[in-house]
Amino acid sequence: KKKLLLIVAATLILRHSTATDGAAGNSSVARPGCQDQCGNVSIAYPFGIGTGCFLEGFEVTCVVEDHHYVPFLNVSTFVEGHQLLDINVTLGEARVLSPVSWYCIDIDKNRTMNNRCFSVGPHFTISRTMNKFTAIGCSTIAFIEGESKHEYISGCTSSCDKDSIDNSGQCTGMGCCQTSIPDNLNYFRVTFLENRSFYGDTSDFSPCSYGFVVDENYFNFEQSYVSYTNFEELHGDGGVPLVLDWVVGKETCAQAQKNLSSYACRDINSYCTDVPDFPGYLCNCSQGYEGNPYLDEGCRGQHVSITTVTFFSFRADWLCEFCSLLFTNVESAHLLLTTDINECDFPRLYPCKGRCKNTNGNYACSCPLGTQSTDPKNESCIPNDNIIIVSNEYGSGELAPFN
Structure with missing residues (x-):
């Protein structure tokens, strides 16, 4: 009986590992x-x-x-193509280089500027959750505006003197400021307003103002940035990383599935996900599979390895110990595949226009202090009053969007 039991246990391991390896296939x-x-x-x-x-x-x-x-x-009909840095098929994201705009005053008080624009095609938007509009300088008021002239969308102010430039690496309004960008943005142009009211003329130590939209996980402010006259060249490739969201198609999943010849989710082990607030959808591999769902046979089974044990004796207590190890590992693998996710890490699938908080099996979304929304998951949080500029004693702050 002991020999028979041992053979059954060994067979379970072989069947489990063989089935997993066979489903994996080659990655493409x-x-x-x-x-x-x-x-x-x-x-x-x-x-x-x-x-x-x-x-x-x-x-x-x-x-x-x-x-x-x-x-x-x-992807753009207005400007040249954007240098591509990477693609994330699972999240529906792509990183590209974003241009840096500037406004400078030289030693003779001559003013020069380069207001750059950025545009993407209909399947793309500039990610609101991953990017921030950022401005650098000690006498800076910077805006991003839409396609219509003078339609200001968002902006921020930064003011400082030589001794008040923030050295924390954060954008606090003293040398650098940041603000959120609107949803579903596919075009922007950066503009500047000259600002010499807070600390007077700062051109001797901060001759230029810079404005750009950047992946907030990439950018860390340094004090020396305010003194640069070539901030764009500092990054080597002539720009800063920006995250794009993308979708396939122009319809919902239900509509797309009616025409299988153009339906983008090609692998049999894939499923379709509607994208909130934007026409189009995404494809993902089914649970237990990974890869590229947009390709035929692009999703492959996830491999779970189990260490095999060789027995040189058939003592009953060793056999029971072995069975316990086997089923504990299988259960652990199951728990790993079905564990709770942090919905806040996937804002396109679990939207939140305010502050997202992960909970067990779900997530919560609320508005920051001083703002409100009837549905913060789907509608932006707005100030409780009509204040346009919120400033501190240093004169920094965010500019609320104009309607």
Whole structure:
């Protein structure tokens, strides 16, 4: 009996590991026969390089710059393509370089400026949850505006003298300021207003003001930035990282599934997710699978490895110990795959226009102090009064959006 029990236990291990390995298969990110890499960037479908290799609106070109291959995302009809930094198929995100705008006053008080614009195509928006509008300078009022001239969307102010520049690495309004951007933004242009009212003329130590939209996880302010006359060149590639959200199609999941020839979720082990407040949808691999759901056979089974044990004796207590180890590990693997997620890490699937807090099996969304919303998950929090500029004793603050 002991021998029979041991054989059954060993068979369970072999069947479990073999089934997992067989489902895994080979990983693929691009369509068959298509280029899947440009420089050090992996080009995952629906993005692609060359005819027949991308979904409409997701074309990437691979060019040579300074003897290196560099990918560019061709998504705009207004400006040149944006240098592509990486693609996240699971979250529906892509990082690109964002231009830096500037306004400078030289030693002779001559003024020069470069108000840059940024635009993306209909499948993309500039992520509100991942990016911040940021301005640098000691006498700075900066705005981002929409396509219509003088339609100011959002802005902030930064003021300081030589001794009050913040050295915490944060944007507090003393040398650097930040503010949120609107939802579903696909175009912006940065503009400046000259501001010499707080500390007088600061051009001798802070000759330029800079404005840009940047991935807030990337940017850390340094005191030396206020004295730069070439902040854009400081970052080498001529810009700062910005996160784009993207969707496929222009309809809901229910509408897209009516036409299977154009339905983007190709793998049988995938599912469709509607994106709140924006036309289009995303695809994800089903639970227990990972990979690229936009490709046929793109989702593969997740591999769970179990250490095998060799027995040199058939003592009953050893066998029971072995069975306990086996089923404990299988249960642990099950718990790992079904554990509670932090919904706040996936704002596109679990929206919150205020402050998000993870809870057991769910999440909560509330407005910051001094603001309100009837539905903070889907409607932005607005100030309780009509104050336009909220400032502190240093003259820093955020400018509320104009309607």
